[in-house]
Amino acid sequence: MRAGSFGPAACSSRGLWSFPLRSAPIAPVRHYIGVGFPCSYISAQQPRAFIGAMDSGSLVTSCRRLKSSKSLSSKSDVQQEAVSQNIFSDDRWDVIAKRLVEMGESSPESSLNEGHWVKLICGASFEDVADVRNLSLIYTLAGVDCIDCAADSAIVAAVKEGITAASHVMQMLGNKVASLRRQPWVMISINDNEDPHFRKAEFNAEYCPVNCPRPCERICPASAIKFEAFNKGANINHLEGGVSVERCYGCGRCIPICPEGLISARSYARPVETVASLIANDKVDAVEIHTGPGHLKAFQDLISQLGSVFTSLKLIAVSVPDLGESMIPTLRAMYTSMQPFARHLNLWQLDGRPMSGDIGAGASRAAILLAQKVTKSQDKPPGYIQLAGGTNAHTATALRNVGLYGRIAYQQHGMWCGDPPFQVNGTPALVAGVAYGGYARKIVQKFLRKMEEGTSNYAGESKRINTQLELHPGLLADAVLEAAVLVDGIKCGRS
Numbered sequence: 170m171r172a173g174s175f176g177p178a179a180c181s182s183r184g185l186w187s188f189p190l191r192s193a194p195i196a197p198v199r200h201y202i203g204v205g206f207p208c209s210y211i212s213a214q215q216p217r218a219f220i221g222a223m224d225s226g227s228l229v230t231s232c233r234r235l236k237s238s239k240s241l242s243s244k245s246d247v248q249q250e251a252v253s254q255n256i257f258s259d260d261r262w263d264v265i266a267k268r269l270v271e272m273g274e275s276s277p278e279s280s281l282n283e284g285h286w287v288k289l290i291c292g293a294s295f296e297d298v299a300d301v302r303n304l305s306l307i308y309t310l311a312g313v314d315c316i317d318c319a320a321d322s323a324i325v326a327a328v329k330e331g332i333t334a335a336s337h338v339m340q341m342l343g344n345k346v347a348s349l350r351r352q353p354w355v356m357i358s359i360n361d362n363e364d365p366h367f368r369k370a371e372f373n374a375e376y377c378p379v380n381c382p383r384p385c386e387r388i389c390p391a392s393a394i395k396f397e398a399f400n401k402g403a404n405i406n407h408l409e410g411g412v413s414v415e416r417c418y419g420c421g422r423c424i425p426i427c428p429e430g431l432i433s434a435r436s437y438a439r440p441v442e443t444v445a446s447l448i449a450n451d452k453v454d455a456v457e458i459h460t461g462p463g464h465l466k467a468f469q470d471l472i473s474q475l476g477s478v479f480t481s482l483k484l485i486a487v488s489v490p491d492l493g494e495s496m497i498p499t500l501r502a503m504y505t506s507m508q509p510f511a512r513h514l515n516l517w518q519l520d521g522r523p524m525s526g527d528i529g530a531g532a533s534r535a536a537i538l539l540a541q542k543v544t545k546s547q548d549k550p551p552g553y554i555q556l557a558g559g560t561n562a563h564t565a566t567a568l569r570n571v572g573l574y575g576r577i578a579y580q581q582h583g584m585w586c587g588d589p590p591f592q593v594n595g596t597p598a599l600v601a602g603v604a605y606g607g608y609a610r611k612i613v614q615k616f617l618r619k620m621e622e623g624t625s626n627y628a629g630e631s632k633r634i635n636t637q638l639e640l641h642p643g644l645l646a647d648a649v650l651e652a653a654v655l656v657d658g659i660k661c662g663r664s
Contacts (some may be wrong), residue, residue, distance in 0.1 A: 286602025305331025532559030
């Protein structure tokens with residue numbers, strides 16, 4: 170294995186996840202991922218975590234004091250004071266540091282080439298700035314190669330702030346980690362026409378009967394639907410509340426479940442000028458175009474409008490569902506329209522069952538079937554292939570079970586670049602990696618919500634600062650380790 174690469178050999182033979190336990194009450198939990206080698210990590214389900222010499226309550230208080238102290242003039246001062254108080258130095262952070270060192274300087278491009286690319290999908294319509302920032306922080310430390318977000322300047326800024334916060338944390342984890350410069354690419358998602366990823370649920374709560382069981386509130390995976398509490402003895406004839414526009418990402422699960430049929434969806438498209446500005450100002454590394462059945466003309470029109478600014482991008486991705494018999498011809502036509510502007514890399518995101526990874530194990534099936542269909546075609550266009558839509562903790566195993574998981578090489582303009590491609594039954598294995606959205610967000614939500622519960626008394630700027638997850642190192646460590654198990658299903662599981 171070459172220096173800086175991150176695969177099963179590095180994970181097992183070099184002792185990754187193996188560490189001395191200094192706190193007896195916290196026991197390691199063993200998970201079998203990848204091709205049968207064990208990964209150990211500190212259980213996130215602990216009633217009380219001890220960081221250095223401070224318990225979790227004292228730790229949060231200390232971090233708040235560090236952040237607000239008038240004697241500390243900059244973030245670097247906060248970092249130095251944090252190091253002196255041993256804030257990022259318990260066993261969990263030892264594990265995270267070792268893992269980051271093993272990953273080394275491996276770039277997103279090398280992850281594509283070696284078949285262990287992992288992307289975090291924040292959501293094309295998810296616009297909760299605080300959550301996007303903290304998700305980016307968590308998954309940067311967990312080792313993702315790309316963070317995909319809404320094409321909005323405030324959201325892009327939140328992603329970058331999360332990545333920067335991760336870099337600051339890395340500076341506190343020892344010289345070997347501090348010297349690393351590996352960062353994920355920042356990607357924005359746009360649409361060529363109406364698309365389920367680009368819509369928001371809406372309804373008027375004044376029409377909701379007081380006795381409604383409110384199934385929409387329970388089923389929403391983003392906690393985007395909230396109703397105001399009311400006194401049951403009060404004389405009211407309707408509910409108050411509704412949809413948080415920032416949190417709704419358009420999954421649509423609330424629409425068919427409403428007993429009164431009051432919920433609808435409003436579709437939208439990002440202005441071309443906004444997208445062009447984000448790209449032209451060097452704020453993003455990659456773009457993903459969401460398309461669908463019958464959208465070829467709209468796709469080509471979008472390329473003609475934005476193609477000139479695409480030339481600076483490191484990656485152009487196209488997210489496409491199963492188009493039936495027209496799948497391969499449509500992909501080829503799309504590639505032809507993109508080719509003059511794709512100066513670097515291109516990728517096909519196969520969107521199996523959109524926005525469903527948090528539902529259950531079977532949600533991956535559609536993406537796996539679509540990958541089998543595309544990879545076996547001799548006429549498929551050049552480009553990396555990545556799965557999405559229903560992806561979760563079971564996806565990596567499912568990929569291995571159908572023989573689509575192994576070393577890949579990039580096919581560019583009909584020619585293989587680099588090492589010969591991994592062969593599966595005589596055909597090249599082209600699955601470069603996996604993107605995780607709803608499931609990736611779901612598994613760390615408990616840590617974000619716990620942080621929010623502890624800062625409920627804050628408001629305004631004070632609340633914004635205190636909901637930065639790095640000021641809660643115990644929760645951050647647990648979230649990173651939880652995320653790392655998902656990421657390592659791809660990073661550590663190659664055959």
